Amino acid sequence: MTEPEAEQMSVAPGEPHDSLLSESLSYVIGLGLALLLTAVSFWVASTSVLWGPGVATGLVVLAIAQMGVHLVFFLHITSGPDNTNNILALAFGVLIVFLVMIGTIWIMSHMNANMGPTPEMMNLHTQRG
Amino acid sequence: MFGKLSWDAIPFHDPIPLFTSLVVILALAALAIWVWRKGWWPYLWHQYITSTDHKKIGIMYIVLGLLMLVRGFSDAIMMRLQQSMAIGASQGYLPPEHYNQIFSAHGTIMIFFVAMPLVIGFMNFVVPLQLGVRDVAFPTMNNVSFWLTASGALLINVSLFVGEFARTGWLAYPPLSELRFSPGVGVDYYLVALQISGVGTILTAVNFVTTILKIRAPGMSYMRMPVFCWTSLASNLLILAAFPVLTVTLGLLMLDRYLGFHFFTNDGGGNSMLYMNLIWVWGHPEVYILILPAFGIYSEVAATFSGKPLFGYRSMVFATLAICIISFCVWLHHFFTMGAGADVNAVFGIASMIIAIPTGVKIFNWLFTMYGGRVRFSVPMHYLIGFMLTFVIGGLTGVLLAIPPVDFVVHNTLFLIAHFHQVIIGGVVFAIMAGYTYWFPKAFGFTLDERLGKAVFWCWFIGFHLAFMPLYVLGFWGGTRRLQHISDPSWAPWLHVALLGAVIIGVGIVLTVVQLLYSIRTRDQRRDVTGDPWDGRTLEWLTLSPPPHYNFAVLPDVHGEEAYWTRKQTAIKQVALIEEPDYQPIEMPVDTPTGVICAFFTSLCGFAVIWHIWWLAILGLIGAFAVLVWYAWRDEHEHLIPVGEVRKNARERRRIRMEHLHELSQST
Numbered sequence: 001m002t003e004p005e006a007e008q009m010s011v012a013p014g015e016p017h018d019s020l021l022s023e024s025l026s027y028v029i030g031l032g033l034a035l036l037l038t039a040v041s042f043w044v045a046s047t048s049v050l051w052g053p054g055v056a057t058g059l060v061v062l063a064i065a066q067m068g069v070h071l072v073f074f075l076h077i078t079s080g081p082d083n084t085n086n087i088l089a090l091a092f093g094v095l096i097v098f099l100v101m102i103g104t105i106w107i108m109s110h111m112n113a114n115m116g117p118t119p120e121m122m123n124l125h126t127q128r129g
Numbered sequence: 130m131f132g133k134l135s136w137d138a139i140p141f142h143d144p145i146p147l148f149t150s151l152v153v154i155l156a157l158a159a160l161a162i163w164v165w166r167k168g169w170w171p172y173l174w175h176q177y178i179t180s181t182d183h184k185k186i187g188i189m190y191i192v193l194g195l196l197m198l199v200r201g202f203s204d205a206i207m208m209r210l211q212q213s214m215a216i217g218a219s220q221g222y223l224p225p226e227h228y229n230q231i232f233s234a235h236g237t238i239m240i241f242f243v244a245m246p247l248v249i250g251f252m253n254f255v256v257p258l259q260l261g262v263r264d265v266a267f268p269t270m271n272n273v274s275f276w277l278t279a280s281g282a283l284l285i286n287v288s289l290f291v292g293e294f295a296r297t298g299w300l301a302y303p304p305l306s307e308l309r310f311s312p313g314v315g316v317d318y319y320l321v322a323l324q325i326s327g328v329g330t331i332l333t334a335v336n337f338v339t340t341i342l343k344i345r346a347p348g349m350s351y352m353r354m355p356v357f358c359w360t361s362l363a364s365n366l367l368i369l370a371a372f373p374v375l376t377v378t379l380g381l382l383m384l385d386r387y388l389g390f391h392f393f394t395n396d397g398g399g400n401s402m403l404y405m406n407l408i409w410v411w412g413h414p415e416v417y418i419l420i421l422p423a424f425g426i427y428s429e430v431a432a433t434f435s436g437k438p439l440f441g442y443r444s445m446v447f448a449t450l451a452i453c454i455i456s457f458c459v460w461l462h463h464f465f466t467m468g469a470g471a472d473v474n475a476v477f478g479i480a481s482m483i484i485a486i487p488t489g490v491k492i493f494n495w496l497f498t499m500y501g502g503r504v505r506f507s508v509p510m511h512y513l514i515g516f517m518l519t520f521v522i523g524g525l526t527g528v529l530l531a532i533p534p535v536d537f538v539v540h541n542t543l544f545l546i547a548h549f550h551q552v553i554i555g556g557v558v559f560a561i562m563a564g565y566t567y568w569f570p571k572a573f574g575f576t577l578d579e580r581l582g583k584a585v586f587w588c589w590f591i592g593f594h595l596a597f598m599p600l601y602v603l604g605f606w607g608g609t610r611r612l613q614h615i616s617d618p619s620w621a622p623w624l625h626v627a628l629l630g631a632v633i634i635g636v637g638i639v640l641t642v643v644q645l646l647y648s649i650r651t652r653d654q655r656r657d658v659t660g661d662p663w664d665g666r667t668l669e670w671l672t673l674s675p676p677p678h679y680n681f682a683v684l685p686d687v688h689g690e691e692a693y694w695t696r697k698q699t700a701i702k703q704v705a706l707i708e709e710p711d712y713q714p715i716e717m718p719v720d721t722p723t724g725v726i727c728a729f730f731t732s733l734c735g736f737a738v739i740w741h742i743w744w745l746a747i748l749g750l751i752g753a754f755a756v757l758v759w760y761a762w763r764d765e766h767e768h769l770i771p772v773g774e775v776r777k778n779a780r781e782r783r784r785i786r787m788e789h790l791h792e793l794s795q796s797t
Contacts (some may be wrong), residue, residue, distance in 0.1 A: 002514070022710065052296070076135075085342050085343075088178050089338075092370070093370070093567070095454070096370045096457055099457045100374070100410050100457065101456060103410075103458075103461075104403075104410070106408055106473065107406055107461055107469050107473055108400075108403060108406060110469040110470050110472075110473050111400075111467065111468060111469055113470075114468045114469065115402070115467070115468040116471050
């Protein structure tokens with residue numbers, strides 16, 4: 001394989017890189033950030049830096065940051081002009097995931113509230129009668 | 130050694146499935162021998178089975194869909210016969226355990242192995258031609274997708290002869306579909322077949338989204354794409370978003386059944402209501418996955434046969450995209466009665482009514498396309514008008530069902546059955562029949578017989594209304610769906626009319642076969658010489674019929690909406706074609722047996738998983754994987770079509786077109 005060919009193959013769609021070195025560097029930075037965010041999540045959960053009930057929210061924030069790191073450094077989502085398709089696809093995906101998740105949580109919590117066993121059903125005395 | 134499989138799996142004591150399977154096996158064997166005696170196997174192998182040509186794959190999808198239509202329809206007529214016999218004292222001819230398998234198989238087959246392959250088949254055949262390109266983005270993956278779908282279809286049909294099919298209805302609701310209540314292999318057949326074909330469908334969606342976004346003829350901007358390409362894009366985006374939900378949901382049910390998990394069981398903290406929720410997160414977009422490409426077909430038909438550009442192209446595109454999003458906001462209307470309460474029901478009910486608006490926009494667009502046009506009442510136009518009449522009524526009953534209090538009255542009744550058959554037959558099936566007539570000459574180089582085509586249309590149209598209008602009445606009377614026995618004798622006349630309707634549809638299906646055979650026999654009188662038999666407006670009519678493997682000798686330059694129509698009008702005015710371009714040799718992907726071998730192994734693996742034959746399952750999985758690895762290490766990627774052949778074909782096309790132009794200029 002010749003040099004220019006090798007370079008061409010290492011370039012991800014939507015993000016042109018000048019050399020293999022800068023390409024590798026961006027992966028290393030990504031890996032570092034991902035590891036950092038993972039470590040912070042474990043640390044937050046095991047110390048009392050955050051107010052107890054806020055830990056869950058903190059973890060969600062860290063998880064979303066983690067997704068962002070993955071998208072930018074590993075999946076090469078950039079805001080470049082030739083990257084509109086990827087951005088639109090991401091927006092569509094986020095919208096659908098949002099609709100499905102929020103919808104499901106909302107529906108299932110209502111089901112939980114409405115469709116649990118009623119006191120009459122639980123009362124063996126009335127059932128016998 | 131053979132897991133749960135033993136001789137008991139063969140239905141020796143049930144004459145109906147035994148006899149049917151023997152007839153099918155004999156017929157297939159006879160067909161194989163006949164093809165072998167004719168010496169056609171090499172042709173089939175190279176031109177179809179291993180082909181990476183999107184047109185050939187499209188045709189294979191359509192053949193698969195039509196074959197499965199016959200299977201699904203025989204289930205339908207058996208159900209209609211049972212319901213019109215088993216009234217009052219009579220028990221009919223189908224015992225409940227057999228009847229339950231039939232209605233489950235009917236729904237599963239009609240949606241997954243009839244409607245989906247037919248719709249995907251049309252996308253395969255038409256989209257690259259309309260975009261003015263030579264193939265889809267990933268031609269080999271396309272072939273693999275088809276064979277995975279076929280593998281799923283095979284497993285469903287094997288269940289007729291080996292074992293049983295699910296008795297749970299077409300969505301296999303737990304807890305009925307859990308191991309405790311369905312200990313047999315029926316539900317496993319359902320799950321495994323749908324998982325395998327689901328992989329094929331997702332790969333198809335990846336392929337088409339990439340193709341439509343990235344591979345278009347020069348000048349073909351988004352707002353110049355034919356509406357069928359737009360609706361295909363929307364449909365594939367929906368597949369991409371919705372089918373993974375189906376895969377996960379069925380996967381969770383498989384974990385319950387195979388590994389003793391408790392996602393949807395009654396005990397161990399499971400909740401079967403979550404299954405209903407998740408399956409409809411997929412299920413509602415699914416109906417739009419089917420109907421959007423159908424809308425695309427109607428748009429092409431409306432413009433071509435009215436001799437006018439489509440009315441409101443932009444509103445059509447926006448309506449399509451609006452449906453694409455809103456279809457993910459309505460799924461709860463399938464289970465209003467499950468108990469989410471008034472506020473949740475109201476939100477989803479209103480969303481369900483809102484989604485009718487973009488569909489209404491489309492209906493008006495088709496009407497205004499016809500208005501003031503020179504409407505030619507050939508077969509596809511019959512289907513378009515029949516569709517509008519039928520679909521509007523189906524849509525109205527749908528809006529009625531979207532009102533939660535009404536839904537509480539008619540939920541799971543025959544009213545619902547009538548509603549969704551009205552939108553699926555009146556919408557999807559009519560579109561498929563219109564598309565079949567419309568693009569047949571492009572695929573095979575001759576038109577289908579017009580008179581028989583109209584007869585088929587009237588059979589479907591009249592048959593449909595006779596078969597399903599009575600069900601609305603019975604639904605209002607409280608007739609539940611999936612009844613094996615009817616205790617109220619006053620329903621008899623309505624059920625007999627419904628049976629008559631099904632028989633008339635059956636006549637239509639037989640006439641479709643007759644039409645095909647008759648048209649093949651008389652093909653020399655009905656040749657499509659010019660490649661443009663309907664005076665078309667989109668790029669597929671630019672090339673000859675059938676198109677060469679590479680579709681276009683030179684990719685067409687697109688200068689506006691209706692690329693081909695503009696070009697044709699210029700040519701007619703000037704009595705000259707565009708200047709002859711400089712032809713180049715063309716690189717096309719090589720044929721490969723990867724898909725069919727991979728599907729062979731996935732079928733083995735699926736069968737083994739169903740019967741708990743673990744060594745075979747592992748073997749099948751390794752085999753399927755190994756084939757893909759073997760393909761990835763291939764040396765030959767493309768074959769070159771020499772410039773001489775390209776030039777010869779292109780000059781022949783130009784000669785034919787010039788002759789035609791001269792004829793036109795003399796006649797005016």
